Amino acid sequence: MGEFELIRHYFAAAACARGGEGIALGIGDDCALLTLPAEQQLAVSTDTLVEGVHFPRQADPYLLAQRALAVSASDLAAMGAQPVGFTLALTLPNAEADWLQAFARGLDEMAHYCDIRLIGGDTTRGPLSMTLTVFGQVPHQQALKRSGAQVGDLLCVGGELGDAAGALPLVLDPSLSVSEAGDALLGRYWSPKPQLQLGLALRGKATAALDISDGLLADCGHIARASGVALLIEQARVPLSADLLDVAGEEGALNCALSGGDDYRLAFTLPPEHLATLQEQGLPVYVVGRVEVGEGVTLLDTQGRCVQAPASGYQHFGNPRD
Numbered sequence: 001m002g003e004f005e006l007i008r009h010y011f012a013a014a015a016c017a018r019g020g021e022g023i024a025l026g027i028g029d030d031c032a033l034l035t036l037p038a039e040q041q042l043a044v045s046t047d048t049l050v051e052g053v054h055f056p057r058q059a060d061p062y063l064l065a066q067r068a069l070a071v072s073a074s075d076l077a078a079m080g081a082q083p084v085g086f087t088l089a090l091t092l093p094n095a096e097a098d099w100l101q102a103f104a105r106g107l108d109e110m111a112h113y114c115d116i117r118l119i120g121g122d123t124t125r126g127p128l129s130m131t132l133t134v135f136g137q138v139p140h141q142q143a144l145k146r147s148g149a150q151v152g153d154l155l156c157v158g159g160e161l162g163d164a165a166g167a168l169p170l171v172l173d174p175s176l177s178v179s180e181a182g183d184a185l186l187g188r189y190w191s192p193k194p195q196l197q198l199g200l201a202l203r204g205k206a207t208a209a210l211d212i213s214d215g216l217l218a219d220c221g222h223i224a225r226a227s228g229v230a231l232l233i234e235q236a237r238v239p240l241s242a243d244l245l246d247v248a249g250e251e252g253a254l255n256c257a258l259s260g261g262d263d264y265r266l267a268f269t270l271p272p273e274h275l276a277t278l279q280e281q282g283l284p285v286y287v288v289g290r291v292e293v294g295e296g297v298t299l300l301d302t303q304g305r306c307v308q309a310p311a312s313g314y315q316h317f318g319n320p321r322d
């Protein structure tokens with residue numbers, strides 16, 4: 001199977017490659033063309049996933065595609081953007097029909113969940129990796145940036161943290177036996193659910209937001225820096241799932257939540273007056289701390305004393321505390 005046949009058969013023909021709102025031209029030309037309403041801005045984000053770094057060797061192609069698109073779409077959620085389209089640059093060691101079929105099915109399912117269309121890409125031969133670029137729309141002045149946190153805001157997260165990090169030993173060693181709780185954690189690693197609905201609901205309410213990819217502490221550091229404030233996290237309020245507690249124990253679970261990464265849940269700062277409205281809508285909003293004058297991220301125990309934080313989070317190069 002040649003490159004063009006592969007593209008035609010597995011990608012151009014996929015349900016997620018059918019046109020949609022805002023897509024004037026999709027797969028097949030030198031560029032795709034997007035048309036946005038005049039009052040909207042285009043939100044753009046790109047993410048690369050490399051075998052052995054972001055996902056294990058011999059990964060199930062169906063799960064891999066789901067994870068790749070979820071990770072990318074999560075950045076749109078974090079900006080409060082509505083998904084429009086995405087490109088897929090796929091590098092493959094070889095073209096295997098079964099692998100491609102399963103990959104395209106995983107991609108289709110996550111694209112359906114996110115309501116996003118495949119609009120183009122690139123297919124090359126080489127070590128397995130993929131780069132997805134997502135495009136979304138957000139009304140002018142309404143994007144959720146990292147820089148707007150205000151003293152007095154609450155610091156919130158969009159759900160239980162650490163599950164995917166808790167699954168990592170199981171991901172890395174498939175010979176380990178997996179309990180029911182472990183299986184649930186594996187589901188959170190392979191198919192994170194981008195919090196798109198929450199992102200939209202936070203428009204005009206949250207003062208800053210991002211999605212947690214490197215760990216709560218490290219990613220909150222980005223908000224603190226960009227906003228010029230201090231973030232205080234009350235350790236006891238960090239939401240942990242029963243499955244994670246079961247698999248990793250209390251201390252292990254907390255470490256996964258604080259520094260594990262791979263959560264793809266939102267962290268955001270919120271003026272207190274908006275909390276009840278969001279929670280009444282049934283949205284997952286958990287208060288974990290607050291914004292104060294100062295800088296950096298501080299972890300507090302139940303008595304309000306500073307706690308020595310564990311290693312701060314995932315970094316590809318260099319010292320994690322840089």
Ligand SMILES: Nc1ncnc2c1ncn2[C@@H]1O[C@H](COP(=O)(O)OP(=O)(O)OP(=O)(O)O)[C@@H](O)[C@H]1O
Nearest residue numbers: 045046047048071074075210211212213214219222
């Ligand atoms: N090679 C690069 N050239 C230009 N800008 C880059 C490059 N790598 C990263 N950036 C930009 O730096 C900022 C931080 O990137 P980073 O990849 O850490 O994003 P993130 O959302 O914090 O993490 P994630 O990639 O896990 O979603 C983003 O604005 C990103 O576009």
Ligand SMILES: Cc1ncc(C[n+]2csc(CCOP(=O)(O)O)c2C)c(N)n1
Nearest residue numbers: 052053054055056213214260261262314
């Ligand atoms: C097999 C395997 N080993 C380790 C990890 C952990 N990991 C890798 S990259 C990253 C941060 C996000 O990446 P980026 O900053 O590039 O978006 C994390 C938490 C994993 N996911 N899979």
Ligand SMILES: [Mg+2]
Nearest residue numbers: 075078211213
């Ligand atoms: Mg991000």
